[in-house]
Amino acid sequence: MKHNPLFHSLLVLTFFLTGCLPHKSIEDAALVDVAAFDLIDEEKIKGTMLIPQFIQDETGGVEEKHISSVGESVQEIYRNVESKSSKPLRMGKVSMIFFGDELAKKDISRYIDFLQRDPDIGREVYLGVVAGNAEDLIKGKYSKTEPTGEYIEQLMEQNTTKYIPTQNLQKFLYAYYSDGMDPSLPYFQKEGKEMKLAGYVFFDKNKMVYSIPFSEAFVLKLLSQDFKNGLQPIEYKDHQVALENIGSKVKYRIKGDKNNPEFHINLKVNGMVGEIVPANRKIATKELEKAFKDYFTEHTTQLIQEFQENNIDPLGLGEVIKNRHGNFDPEKWKEKYPNIPVKVNVSVRILEKGIAG
Template structure:
């Protein structure tokens, strides 16, 4: 009798878990996995979402298929895209999220929410701002990859080679949710057959405010992280040019007068190799001039850049964090009030390690 009950219970559990415990199956070949999504501005409440998914053709080439939908909510656009798609749309393979400049100007907070709330979205996703319409950019096919993979490779490659500060979704969300820092994103643009990196888009909270000038990008990055592999072009006074490559930088922050009005001193050490020089000779004197000139130039750019940040009341570099981590009983409001007038001194120290194989 007892044995029969036991068998009955076991059977019941197996049966009920099989009947009721099943979830929807998602077979890789039968789902639509967009690799990139872009948002364009329509009006104040609605936006247009464009997704691209790769199509793997039998001849091993990769194609693109784009879907477009507009709505107020980001997830809703996905379900509208779902209505157009023959296969279920899932977000797990998303590699790049793009916002048009117009959307970014009106604030991307609502759109970012869907990125941080969805557990299936990777923290390594790249977020970028597009100068122009994302729709146009995503509709085109670049290179031999699908557009999503192409864009993510483009951004990642530039981060590795020192053109861009590393900035994935996690770092963006960190800055976005921080009380002190403001986020920044890479700015890309479509030009003819190619997509190219245009600069860095600066944000205040979730609104795009300004993009960084290309010549300030190097010092901007040097102040955020230690560059491993950078390049810098210098224009000398006598219309000669010098290119310094394989640069690695190191920054040291010092904050003085913490109690009343903090002053920030940054030492940036730049070590690089001269790769190209349009002058005649690179002797000791010439190198000393180049070194001096680079130092002066970088310091000037840094000061101008920081001045604009302070005017706009944005802090993408994280000076606030530098002060906070050195102050006991840090007062956020006091710092935010002080920030536009805080003195930031940047001192650059350049070391030219080598000058190639000729003098």
């Protein structure tokens, strides 16, 4: 094969040509860490972006900048925020997006499209609903050592492993589009100078309709996924007893025929006694197991009843029916759902009692 010098030089040239595209280096961009959206009136929403700016001196500190703007769509807000920023806005590092509860109650879907369309936005982004004003929440300073964005992200991560169902943008989109499932999101609140995870909220497709307090979220997590973490305190014969979850498994079964399905949810919890107040060595493990079994049975059944009364399906029972039985009709299912019998069979085993007898 003959080598043509002209051809080779052209080939080499192409590598230099790649420099012709606009560069986006980190120092030259405003990397949004957390975003918050609040409803202002019927049409307009206010978006606030939290942008950490790294101070270039030996302290290496981070200064937080908040830019707010008003618009009818996320992109409009984006543009208006850029009009107030010296650097171009980039959403590639966004870790959490909050929606004010007013907005969530009205219609969250209008602000979701942007999140799934922009290739810059990852799928492990957390979403959350805020009691009151989302802007206030992200403007708070919660830690002296950590930047707010990081603080919020770690608060979410920490609690996700223990008390609330795994949630991120992909999970939300999955449920949002699914015919047999409704989305749900964690619920945050600003309390004085602290922020806290206040509970969990549930959507009917695109509108927030129901919420539970944080204390019930653990039960929801037990129903949503297998995991090994978290704890549940209960009251037992004048004692306060806490059970640490060291491994829970949940299985959904359908009994009955196609027209009259019946759900059996089998929930197995393996636990370890974490605390008994006041200390009492005489409580039998068997009794404790029974007490926790009763507690979980009652609370899960109640939770599912509430879901059925509100005609929302955050657990995805519709998906289960659809996958197991086929020929799924979303409209008929929606009519049927509130009256479907759902039975939860809980078994609790206490394997250990810690290092004190």
